[in-house]
Amino acid sequence: MRYINELSDEIIKKLNEIQKNGLKPRERNRAHAILLSNSGVEAKEIAKIFKKSRRTIYRWFDRTKLDDFCNKLNDLPGRGRIATLNESHLDTILSLIKINNIKETCSILSSKHEIKVSPYALKKFLKKMV
Secondary structure, eight states, X not given: OOOOOOOOHHHHHHHHXXXXXXXXXXXXXXXXXXXXXXXXXXXXXXXXXXXXXXXXXXXXXXXXXXXXXXXXXXXXXXXXXXXXXXXXXXXXXXHHHHHSOXXXXXXXXXXXXXXXXXXXXXXXXXXXXX
């Protein structure tokens, strides 16, 4: 049985803030798990609450040993799919979109620039970048 029980009041305040107002659900869950452990709940019970394995909970606990762990409650870099479009494509896309509609722009990107992207993904990229 492992517990997180050496948290300062400042860190507990930060974790409570992350639990209530964190941007991502995973971040909020991890903060909540650490707070539960700090209050004496066993890792086995925390695993049941979050429907995760005990090993996953222990990994969350291991992050608390790192400096500034409140900023490391989110996923580690390198997770997820690599974006098809980035800022270097923006000028090309904007010039194409002025002349063509979204579907035509997608087909031009696919044929001339070898960038396969759906109309939905292109709209989402444009909203994010512009």
